[in-house]
Amino acid sequence: MLLIPCPNCGPRDETEFHYGGQAHVAYPENPNELSDTEWSRYLFYRSNTKGTFAERWVHSTGCRQWFNMLRDTVSYDIQAIYPMGAPRPDRAGTTGAESGTASLAADSTTTGTAAPSTSGTSLSSTTAAPEGATK
Amino acid sequence: MAETAASPTPAKTPADKDLAVRTSPAGVLRDAFAAGSLAGTVEISELPFLTMVGIRAAAGSDAAQRIAAVTGGLPARSGDVAGNGDTSVLWLGPAEFLVVAPTEAHESLGGSLIQSLRDALGSDAGQVVDLSANRTTFELTGPQARSVLEKGCSLDLHPRVFKAGTAYSTEIGNIPALLWKTGEESFRVFPRASFAEFLGRWLLDGMREYASPEVP
Structure with a gap:
């Protein structure tokens, strides 16, 4: 079981939390202009990252607040906790290269696993993985 | 219900209420x-049948300060309990609190706590909700x-x-x-x-x- 450090309540058991899926999935600017394919990409397609992954959690039996977490999907190591709306702490300085998950780019949902970080703990080695738009 | 004959509630409340019919x-x-x-x-x-009131008010706001004046303070962080006398305020979240008070504080028994909390909130953003039957x-x-x-x-x-x-x-x-x-x-x-x-x-x-x- 994970011991998750809630930013309000301190470390609590994983059973007190609910998972909110991938973080930083931006809502499309003009949803009405999207094709069905693009809309389905936004709704249903998420990264399946091996390595550091940004995800949302809510402390549902505690303070009932949402927060973002950077977690290594291999080692389950929790690397960072940061507020909703804040940029990924390990992506500071990288801008422009990312696209929203509504993108039709062939690699927008698949290459998260193409170059997994083997070091696991090095945040800088995973900066190229496409994870969707950062708010 | 079965325990109506042995209700533990003392008969010190308004006479027109038959409290024995309540079921906890x-x-x-x-x-x-x-x-x-x-x-x-x-x-x-x-x-x-303890009186419980759910409060939602942003910490530091005017409404929160007025509510704190009624309850005897609002807790600031996880774990804290504020309050005075027999009224306590439990921290549930950064802007969410639970007031716990004796049974007699409920407005159905003549208490004024909930109404004074409503008055303290006024028309500001937030909530004052009677949650006595919730828990x-x-x-x-x-x-x-x-x-x-x-x-x-x-x-x-x-x-x-x-x-x-x-x-x-x-x-x-x-x-x-x-x-x-x-x-x-x-x-x-x-x-x-x-x-x-x-x-x-x-x-x-x-x-x-x-x-x-x-x-x-």
Whole structure:
């Protein structure tokens, strides 16, 4: 079981939390202009990252607040906790290269696993993985 | 209901109310609580019909300050309990609090607490909601109370960490509940009404071993 450090309540058991899926999935600017394919990409397609992954959690039996977490999907190591709306702490300085998950780019949902970080703990080695738009 | 003849509520409330017809969520366990309690070891009882008010107000806002003036303060962080006299305020979230007061504070019995909280909030953003029927209250006391709770609660309940006068929202026996340590050997557990019977039986089960002599 994970011991998750809630930013309000301190470390609590994983059973007190609910998972909110991938973080930083931006809502499309003009949803009405999207094709069905693009809309389905936004709704249903998420990264399946091996390595550091940004995800949302809510402390549902505690303070009932949402927060973002950077977690290594291999080692389950929790690397960072940061507020909703804040940029990924390990992506500071990288801008422009990312696209929203509504993108039709062939690699927008698949290459998260193409170059997994083997070091696991090095945040800088995973900066190229496409994870969707950062708010 | 079955326990109407033996309601524990003292008859000191407005005469036109027949309080004996009220049924508390764990009322069916009253006899079981009495039978399962072990004097001097661990005792459990239900404190039914406490007045509870849910508050939502952004910390530091004018409304929060006015509400704090009514309740005797608002807790600032997880675990804190504020209040004065017999009115306490438990921290549920950064802008969410639970006021716990005696039964008589409820407006149906002539109390003014809820209305004064509503007046304090005024038309500002926030909530003052009567949640008295949302949860019931178990009181668990005695030297073994902590070890009973530790069977189903993952918080560190050791006195060096869990101080008297703090309260946390957590899970007990896989049930979401509030746990308030009111004294060194006394705890209040607030399960939601629909979980009350389950959690009551769960706690009774956890207390059973202390009825037998300790195995050397």
